[in-house]
Amino acid sequence: MSRGSGGGYDRHITIFSPEGRLFQVEYAFKAVKAAGITSIGVRGKDSVCVVTQKKVPDKLLDQSSVTHLFPVTKYLGLLATGITADSRSLVTQARNEAAEFRFQYGYEMPADILAKWIADKSQVYTQHAYMRPLGVVAMVLGIDEERGPLLYKCDPAGHFYGHKATSAGVKEQEAINFLEKKMKENPAFTYDETVQTAISALQSVLQEDFKATEIEVGVVRADNRIFRSLETEEIEEHLTAISERD
Amino acid sequence: MGDSQYSFSLTTFSPSGKLVQIEHALTAVGSGQTSLGLKASNGVVIATEKKLLSILVDEASVQKIQHLTPNIGTVYSGMGPDFRVLVRKSRKQAEQYLRLYKEPIPVTQLVRETATVMQEFTQSGGVRPFGVSLLVAGYDDKGPQLYQVDPSGSYFSWKASAMGKNVSNAKTFLEKRYTEDMELDDAIHTAILTLKEGFEGEISSKNIEIGKIGADKVFRVLTPAEIDDYLAEVE
Numbered sequence: 001m002s003r004g005s006g007g008g009y010d011r012h013i014t015i016f017s018p019e020g021r022l023f024q025v026e027y028a029f030k031a032v033k034a035a036g037i038t039s040i041g042v043r044g045k046d047s048v049c050v051v052t053q054k055k056v057p058d059k060l061l062d063q064s065s066v067t068h069l070f071p072v073t074k075y076l077g078l079l080a081t082g083i084t085a086d087s088r089s090l091v092t093q094a095r096n097e098a099a100e101f102r103f104q105y106g107y108e109m110p111a112d113i114l115a116k117w118i119a120d121k122s123q124v125y126t127q128h129a130y131m132r133p134l135g136v137v138a139m140v141l142g143i144d145e146e147r148g149p150l151l152y153k154c155d156p157a158g159h160f161y162g163h164k165a166t167s168a169g170v171k172e173q174e175a176i177n178f179l180e181k182k183m184k185e186n187p188a189f190t191y192d193e194t195v196q197t198a199i200s201a202l203q204s205v206l207q208e209d210f211k212a213t214e215i216e217v218g219v220v221r222a223d224n225r226i227f228r229s230l231e232t233e234e235i236e237e238h239l240t241a242i243s244e245r246d
Numbered sequence: 247m248g249d250s251q252y253s254f255s256l257t258t259f260s261p262s263g264k265l266v267q268i269e270h271a272l273t274a275v276g277s278g279q280t281s282l283g284l285k286a287s288n289g290v291v292i293a294t295e296k297k298l299l300s301i302l303v304d305e306a307s308v309q310k311i312q313h314l315t316p317n318i319g320t321v322y323s324g325m326g327p328d329f330r331v332l333v334r335k336s337r338k339q340a341e342q343y344l345r346l347y348k349e350p351i352p353v354t355q356l357v358r359e360t361a362t363v364m365q366e367f368t369q370s371g372g373v374r375p376f377g378v379s380l381l382v383a384g385y386d387d388k389g390p391q392l393y394q395v396d397p398s399g400s401y402f403s404w405k406a407s408a409m410g411k412n413v414s415n416a417k418t419f420l421e422k423r424y425t426e427d428m429e430l431d432d433a434i435h436t437a438i439l440t441l442k443e444g445f446e447g448e449i450s451s452k453n454i455e456i457g458k459i460g461a462d463k464v465f466r467v468l469t470p471a472e473i474d475d476y477l478a479e480v481e
Contacts, residue, residue, distance in 0.1 A: 015256050015374045016267055020274030022377075043304075112307065120334075123327035129252045129372040152307070158327025161298070162307025180301055 013129040024133060025126050028156035031135030032082035038169035039068070039081045040201050041139045042179070043151040044194030046222035048141040050079040050151075051198040052169075053206070054216045069218045069229055073098045075108055076142040077218045077227035081168040083135035090136055094118060111142035115152035115160045123158030133157075137168035141218070143225045167201075174205040191221055192241070199235075200242050209243070212236040252372030267375055268368055271324075271397035274377035275409060278323040280444060281310075282408035282416055283381040284437055285392040289430035289460035290383035292321045292392075293437040295410075295445070296455050311457040311467050315340045318353055318384035319457045319465035323410030324397075325377035332376060336360045353384035357393040357401050365399025379409045385459045412444030419443050430460050438480050451477065 010017040014024045039052035052068050070078045070091045078094060080087030097117055101109040118138055125133040133156040140152045153168065154160040165183050167175035178201050189197060195217065203209055212235040220227045230238075257267040281294035294310050311321045312329075314336045322329040339359045343351040360380065368375045380395040394409065395401040406424045408416035419440050428436070434456060442449050451473035459465040468476075 013256070016270030016274060016377070018266070018270055018273070020270050020272070020277060020377065022374075116330075119327060120330060123331060126327065127331075127367070127373055127376075129256060129374070157325075158330075162304035163302050164304055165302045166300075176300055176302060183302055 014126050014133065015129070022126055022157075025157045028133040028135050032137050032156070032168065033170050033172075035082050035084070035135075036170060037068070037081060038167065038171040038175060038202060038206060039079055039137075039139065040165075040167045040175055040179070040198045041079065041141065041151045041153070041163065042165045042189070042194050042198040042201070043141075043149050043163065044189035044191060046143075046149060047189075047191040047194050048143070048149045048151045048220050049191075049195045049198045050077065050139055050141055050218045051195075051202050052079055052081065052216050053202070054214055063213070067216060067229075069216045071227050072114065072140075073102070073108060073227075075220065075225050075227055076111055076114060076140060077220060079139040079141070079218060081137045081139075086134040086136045087138075090118065090134055090138060093121070094138075110144050111140045111150040111152055112144070112162065114142075115140045115154050118154045119158050119160035122154060122156055126156075126158055139166070139168065141220055142227065143220050143222050148222065149220070165197075165201075167205075171205040175201055178204055191219075192238070195219065195230075195238050196242050196245075199238055203242070210239065212239060254371050255369055256372065256374055257368045265368065265398070268398045271375040271377050272379075275324040275379045275397065276411065276413065278325070278378075278410045280408065280410040280412040280416060280441065281321045281323045281381060282406070282420070282437060282440055283321070283383055283392045283394075283404065284406040284420070284424065284428070284433040285383075285390050285404070286428045286430045286433035287426070288390065289385065289433070289458060290390045290392050291430065291433045291437050291456065291458045292319060292381050292383045293434075293441055293454060293456045294321045294323070295441060296453050298453075305452055309455065309467065311455050313465055314356060314382070315344075315350060315384075315465075317350065317386060317459060317463040317465055318356060318382060319459060319467075320380050320382045321455075321457065322378045322380050324379060328376045328378045329380075332360060332363065332378065332380065335363050350386065352386050352388070353382065353391045353393070354388075356384070357382050357395060361395045361399045361401045363399075364395060364397060368398060381407060381409065383457065383459055383465070385461070385463045385465075390459070408440065415444050416440050430458060434458060434476055435480055438476055442480075449477065450474075 165179040279295040283292040451470035
């Protein structure tokens with residue numbers, strides 16, 4: 001077997017290219033975009049909301065089984081953008097890790113610790129040749145007892161940061177530009193404002209008005225810390241509020 | 247380490263005798279954000295740029311300068327995720343030393359063990375070198391110390407050093423300004439001025455981080471308020 005570095009293998013496994021880049025990691029980012037959906041997360045004063053497109057490619061598919069929004073514990077949600085199979089693998093491992101954490105330490109795994117765990121696992125895939133990086137950007141949301149609402153984003157390179165608002169997927173950059181304008185003055189959004197900012201950001205960058213069945217919305221609130229996916233009627237209410245506002 | 251399919255080293259000699267994967271790792275370090283360190287007569291200071299990708303990122307959630315022990319701190323230039331791995335391993339090594347010898351680990355020992363880990367990743371099967379250079383600042387019985395560790399695993403003790411994008415300008419500046427009898431506060435001012443040299447945009451307490459350790463042997467990351475004070479003094 002030919003050795004890497006200069007042998008063209010820097011594109012096949014995660015070793016350095018001559019410019020000091022990791023091509024496999026960069027390609028993993030492209031795979032996230034190739035999935036064809038965009039996701040948005042917004043952190044308010046006392047709540048966090050994530051929104052993603054729900055594209056059901058075939059009418060014969062059971063719509064309820066098409067989801068990118070997963071509860072990891074009762075209080076932690078994970079929005080996975082990218083390759084569906086990789087997302088499911090990540091969520092399964094995250095659920096296991098969070099459950100073990102609760103058992104070992106006696107308290108619920110905080111959102112930032114879970115995000116760090118995901119990011120550290122992703123880093124291993126960028127350094128060891130035998131496993132490729134996952135084509136998933138994960139947004140972790142939860143209400144922390146001490147620090148309030150938290151929104152973290154983890155990417156295939158192993159980076160993770162807390163965000164006031166963020167995006168992932170096809171229109172990631174456009175969405176971030178939109179959100180930067182909205183969040184520039186550090187507004188303290190109420191729950192309704194948080195949800196509506198997230199949904200209207202998605203509508204704006206994709207330039208279409210959604211039906212309630214075409215998007216998934218997940219929330220955690222300080223007064224109800226359980227992570228939940230909004231029902232179609234609730235999404236409908238928010239969509240109506242947005243269109244009346246404009 | 248790794249699958250048996252990859253039990254051969256990915257870092258191998260080129261015909262000219264170079265280990266190119268290590269060189270590429272150094273290139274990755276060289277495109278990272280600038281960081282630097284200075285050893286004063288009564289302490290050590292390390293500092294780094296903290297430029298985040300968007301104003302949407304919560305800068306309080308990010309801390310680039312990390313403790314390894316209560317009296318040893320570290321900062322990096324290069325790939326953040328790789329840095330986290332090294333911090334975790336080093337912390338564990340320091341704890342194991344403490345448990346075995348009932349004494350805090352000397353700075354040189356911790357640096358050597360960390361460097362060994364980095365070297366192993368240049369020789370073991372199925373892994374690539376770390377894409378980070380570390381600056382390790384500590385104060386123990388031998389006094390204040392500053393070490394730089396490279397992706398190859400080689401390390402040196404420095405009076406002052408810099409790494410990352412602006413390394414040559416920063417080092418030139420440090421060579422001019424550094425004096426052996428500098429005190430810690432002077433060193434912090436010099437560190438800020440050096441960062442300012444190559445800084446794109448306006449320097450503030452939100453886009454740099456500073457860590458220091460003095461004769462009290464407690465490594466501390468400065469709060470934004472403290473950085474503001476030092477920035478005002480520098481003006």
